[in-house]
Amino acid sequence: MVPDPQRRLAGMARRTALIVGADDPADSIASGLADAGWVVLRIDDDDLMWDDHTIAAAFPDLDGLDLVVHARYPAASRRRGALMDLTDDDWRIRADEPFEATIRLARSAHPYLAGSAGTIVFLVPLMASAGGEGFAPMATAAEGARLLAKSLAKTWGHDHIRAHAITLDPSAFLAPDEAAGMAEANSLHDPPLGRVPDLSTEVAPIVNALTTDDFTSLLGASLVVDGGLWMPG
Amino acid sequence: MSATPTPPSPPVAGLLEGRVAIITGAGQGVGEGIADSMAQAGASVIIAARRAETGEPVAERIRNEGGNAAFVKCDVTVRADVDNAVDVAIERFGRLDVMVHNAVSPPGVPRPLQEIDDQTILLQIGTSTTASFYCAQAAFPHLKNDYGSLILLTSPAGIEGSGNLPLYGAIKGAQRGLLKSLAREWGPEGVRVNAIAPVAWTPAMDVATAANPTLEARLRGRTPLQRIGDPTADIGPVAVFLASPLSRHMTGQTLAVDGGRYLGL
Numbered sequence: 001m002v003p004d005p006q007r008r009l010a011g012m013a014r015r016t017a018l019i020v021g022a023d024d025p026a027d028s029i030a031s032g033l034a035d036a037g038w039v040v041l042r043i044d045d046d047d048l049m050w051d052d053h054t055i056a057a058a059f060p061d062l063d064g065l066d067l068v069v070h071a072r073y074p075a076a077s078r079r080r081g082a083l084m085d086l087t088d089d090d091w092r093i094r095a096d097e098p099f100e101a102t103i104r105l106a107r108s109a110h111p112y113l114a115g116s117a118g119t120i121v122f123l124v125p126l127m128a129s130a131g132g133e134g135f136a137p138m139a140t141a142a143e144g145a146r147l148l149a150k151s152l153a154k155t156w157g158h159d160h161i162r163a164h165a166i167t168l169d170p171s172a173f174l175a176p177d178e179a180a181g182m183a184e185a186n187s188l189h190d191p192p193l194g195r196v197p198d199l200s201t202e203v204a205p206i207v208n209a210l211t212t213d214d215f216t217s218l219l220g221a222s223l224v225v226d227g228g229l230w231m232p233g
Numbered sequence: 234m235s236a237t238p239t240p241p242s243p244p245v246a247g248l249l250e251g252r253v254a255i256i257t258g259a260g261q262g263v264g265e266g267i268a269d270s271m272a273q274a275g276a277s278v279i280i281a282a283r284r285a286e287t288g289e290p291v292a293e294r295i296r297n298e299g300g301n302a303a304f305v306k307c308d309v310t311v312r313a314d315v316d317n318a319v320d321v322a323i324e325r326f327g328r329l330d331v332m333v334h335n336a337v338s339p340p341g342v343p344r345p346l347q348e349i350d351d352q353t354i355l356l357q358i359g360t361s362t363t364a365s366f367y368c369a370q371a372a373f374p375h376l377k378n379d380y381g382s383l384i385l386l387t388s389p390a391g392i393e394g395s396g397n398l399p400l401y402g403a404i405k406g407a408q409r410g411l412l413k414s415l416a417r418e419w420g421p422e423g424v425r426v427n428a429i430a431p432v433a434w435t436p437a438m439d440v441a442t443a444a445n446p447t448l449e450a451r452l453r454g455r456t457p458l459q460r461i462g463d464p465t466a467d468i469g470p471v472a473v474f475l476a477s478p479l480s481r482h483m484t485g486q487t488l489a490v491d492g493g494r495y496l497g498l
Contacts (some may be wrong), residue, residue, distance in 0.1 A: 083366070083418060084373055088312060091366045096358055099407055103346070103354055103400065110347040131413030131485055139410040140362055147406025148346075150394025155345045185417065220394060 014039050015211070016064070018055070018112075020105055021071035022046045025123050025172040025199050029069055032204020038067070046074040050101040052108045065112040067211050070105060070145060071123040073138060074098055078174055080134035094137030099144045106152060110161070117160035119211045122149045124165055125173045126230055129222075130186045132170070146222060153220030162219055164210055168203065169196040169226040183229060191227035237459040242466040248477040250275035253326040255318050257309050257368065258336030260287030262435030263386060266464025267333055267472040272300035274473045277326040281307035281318045283336070301326065309336045309364035310356075319371045330379060331476040332372035334365050335386040339437050342444065343397035354400060361404040365411055369426075377422045382476045385412050385428045387487060389495045392430060405430075409487055416485030425484040427475045432491035433462035457493035 015038055019030040022044040034040045043058055055062065077094040086094070106120065113120060127135045128142035145165065152163035169191075171179035183196075197203050203225055209215060224230060254271045258264035260282030268278045272295045280295075280302055282288030288304040295302035305321045307314045322329045338360040341353065365385055372383060390398060391405025409428060416426040432452070438461065442449045453459050462468055471490045474480050489495045 083415060084370060086366075086370075091363065095366070095407075095411075096363055099362060099403075100354060100358055103403065104351075107347050107349070110345075127414060128410050129413070131410075131415075131417045133414065133417040136411050136414035136418065139414040140365075140407045141410070143410025143413075144362070144403045144407030147391055147394055147409075148399065148403035150406075151390070151396065151399035151402035152346060152394075154394055154396030155399050 015066040016041065016062075017067035017069060018043065018065050018109070019069045019071070020044075021073065025168060025203070026069070026071040028199030029071065029123070029204050029207060032200035033067075033208060035200070036204065036208050038208075046072055050104040050108070052104070054105075055108055055112065062112065064116040064118070065109065066116050066118045067207070068105075068109045068113060068118065068120045069123065069207060070102060070120070072098065072101060072105070073125075073141070073173060077138040077141065080178055082134060083136050086137070091137055095140045099141040102141065102145045102148065106148060110156070110159075113156075113161045114159045119162040119164070120149070120152065121207050121210060122146060122163075122165045123172070124167050126167055126170050126186055126226065127182060129167060129232065130230055132182050133185060135182070150220040150222070157219050162210065162216070164218070164221045164223065166203070166206065167222065167224040167226065168199075169229055171196055172199060187229050191229045193227040196227045196229065197225055239460065243470045245270055245274040245470050245473045248274040248473050248479065249331075252276045252330040252476065253279070253322055253328050254331035254333060254476065255279040255281055255322055255329065255372070256333040256335060257281045257307060257318075257364070260284060260291055262437065263431055263433055263464045263468050264333070264335040265291050266433070266469040267335060268295065268302070269465045270469025270473050271331070271476065272298070272302060274477070276331065276476070277301035279318055279322045279325075280304045281309075281336075283308050309334070309367065310359040312367050315364070315367040315371045319375065323375070328378070329372060329375035330381045331384065332368050332376065332381075333384045333386070333472060334368040336360055336364065337386070339440070340398045340401035346399045349400050357400055357404045362407050362411065365408055369411075369415060373419070373424065376424045377419070380423045380425075380478075380481070383412075383415065383424065383426045384472055384475050385426075387428045387430045389430045389432060389489055389491055392487065392489065393495060393497060412487070413485045420484055425475075425480070427480070427483060427485070428487040429468065429471055429475070430487050430489045430491065430495070431462055431468045432456070432494060433464050433468050435464065452494070455494055456491065460492060462490060462492060
């Protein structure tokens, strides 16, 4: 199915997005998208065991999605902890279950996105691709999500589904003191802009842009939207 | 296509003299190749494999060739098995310097994510991320004694994604997230954490090329060196390098050992 520009411009002025995840960055992205005119649906129970029926159970009448944003990182995974101090349950709760839920979310979102030539965006913390002392479980789940985006883009392009990942500054996910240390560990300079981007007014518009017909040829992108704090090679 | 020029195997003798390594999934394929190379480099090796019928012959062959090797039955998804492999290394050889986590659940036939069942997802996560955690935790107390090294086997799919094997691309990427964080965490202790992303002849590659007769030619055609790696001659020496002092200033890195197929960096 080829995306129909008229559908986007006329009949679908109110497109529908599902934001998965509690707290920020999910909250602010949801707010920014709502301000841009999206109908925003939320599943914000990060402890929910995701299955193929989770979306249908939450929204029984839903027949399609134009956008899915994944930002689901349980509170436990956002806490610092040395790997040697983690129990097997800690690892399961902080790494394996969130990663598994990410995969299940993508799998269950496919029919909703395929029907609307939709877009799925995974929001990941900088630690995923740059490493983060004390955040190995979160980095594991998040880098898995980033690579899932690339893999889905290659597979689901045939279904006119676009998949991307956006890397955000640690402050988008962590408490301020934790985030400051992480940014310092990953960069020798302050953000060239003098600040990291505001999630609702500067990141949400990028998410929005990725869904537009201007970006139909962009697939599997790993964008780093952090104000220039980290510039990967 | 004419035969591709292949240089002789690099000499590794002595690079790991006196060191002790555990290699998971060493009963065949890349794991066996790494065990061979490490033994040739002078290391005593623990052949950690799920099945004795593949692991024991590898250990026996290495011993017959003059190396030090012992087989340990090890299902990497079972914490006690991984702990036992470390215990055996200490009991048999007195120390542990290198942990190579290579074992992986076969990625299976190409299929889109929406057709992959729960059991496959759990198995892939179990052998990759959970098992990496087990291997890392079990080995670290020994690795930190003398500048040890943790090596994870990932894949080019974990760098660039995979359209044929989307789940495999994700789990191999997840391992890279772990290694980079651990490199930061363990660097101050002198322990290095790196990864290898190989393309090599393995039993899984044999299955894939048998199922898709054009795969080998396509893969060679897209590889600058125009051949698929040999586990012992091409992949093993890179693992020796990462385990040896030659790479003492490298950590948190993924080396694509694939004949130049991935050139994205």
